[in-house]
Amino acid sequence: MGKLILLRHGQSVWNRQNRFTGWTDVGLTEQGHQEAHQAGRTLLHDGVKIDIAFTSVLKRAIKTLWLVLETMDQMWVPVERSWRLNERHYGALQGLNKAETAKRVGETQVLKWRRSFDVRPPLLETTDERYPGLDRRYALLSESELPRGESLQDTIARCLPHWEATISPALAIGKTVLVVAHGNTIRALRKHLDEISDADIVGMEIPTGSPIVYDTQSIRQKIARV
Numbered sequence: 001m002g003k004l005i006l007l008r009h010g011q012s013v014w015n016r017q018n019r020f021t022g023w024t025d026v027g028l029t030e031q032g033h034q035e036a037h038q039a040g041r042t043l044l045h046d047g048v049k050i051d052i053a054f055t056s057v058l059k060r061a062i063k064t065l066w067l068v069l070e071t072m073d074q075m076w077v078p079v080e081r082s083w084r085l086n087e088r089h090y091g092a093l094q095g096l097n098k099a100e101t102a103k104r105v106g107e108t109q110v111l112k113w114r115r116s117f118d119v120r121p122p123l124l125e126t127t128d129e130r131y132p133g134l135d136r137r138y139a140l141l142s143e144s145e146l147p148r149g150e151s152l153q154d155t156i157a158r159c160l161p162h163w164e165a166t167i168s169p170a171l172a173i174g175k176t177v178l179v180v181a182h183g184n185t186i187r188a189l190r191k192h193l194d195e196i197s198d199a200d201i202v203g204m205e206i207p208t209g210s211p212i213v214y215d216t217q218s219i220r221q222k223i224a225r226v
């Protein structure tokens with residue numbers, strides 16, 4: 001029987017600076033590197049053998065995945081990257097300090113932006129240099145797929161097709177799958193897998209660098225039949 005392992009990337013430079021990150025492509029801190037190695041050691045110690053890995057197109061997740069596979073001496077495993085596993089797009093909040101923003105607009109508003117199910121952050125203009133349509137890695141996306149700011153609900157809507165099309169079929173044929181993603185895409189997947197309500201998902205936090213392991217059997221209802 002296979003396993004599904006969900007892992008949030010290690011601490012990033014903007015996690016440490018407490019800035020809204022979203023689709024901004026920032027690297028890991030030294031602590032982030034250590035967290036990734038530790039996650040690899042934990043999985044190795046537990047005898048996990050990865051068959052395939054999925055990650056986003058953001059380097060904090062990609063690098064975490066590399067470090068995990070290196071620590072496990074399983075660097076050969078196939079890796080598939082997709083924008084659909086990117087962090088939730090934080091719109092015009094990207095780059096702002098979370099604590100300073102809370103001082104300016106109030107804790108309640110910031111909590112709504114960060115944790116509510118269907119509230120979007122202030123949206124980006126398409127002329128803003130942070131708009132993903134200006135980044136060549138997203139050149140194949142249609143305008144309707146290019147986010148200007150996403151709620152968790154929007155994030156789920158673009159993440160689940162990737163689950164259905166690639167991750168779930170790999171689990172269905174017994175593979176052990178590692179998904180290295182982001183706080184809000186892991187919240188999206190866990191909401192789906194654990195059937196967490198819109199109200200309860202508000203309280204779910206995903207720590208950096210801590211593997212969450214599911215036995216395929218425990219989520220068999222969510223896995224595509226092949």
Ligand SMILES: O=C(O)[C@H](O)COP(=O)(O)O
Nearest residue numbers: 019020021022087114183
């Ligand atoms: O994009 C970010 O700022 C973080 O990776 C996740 O942030 P959050 O905890 O505010 O959702």
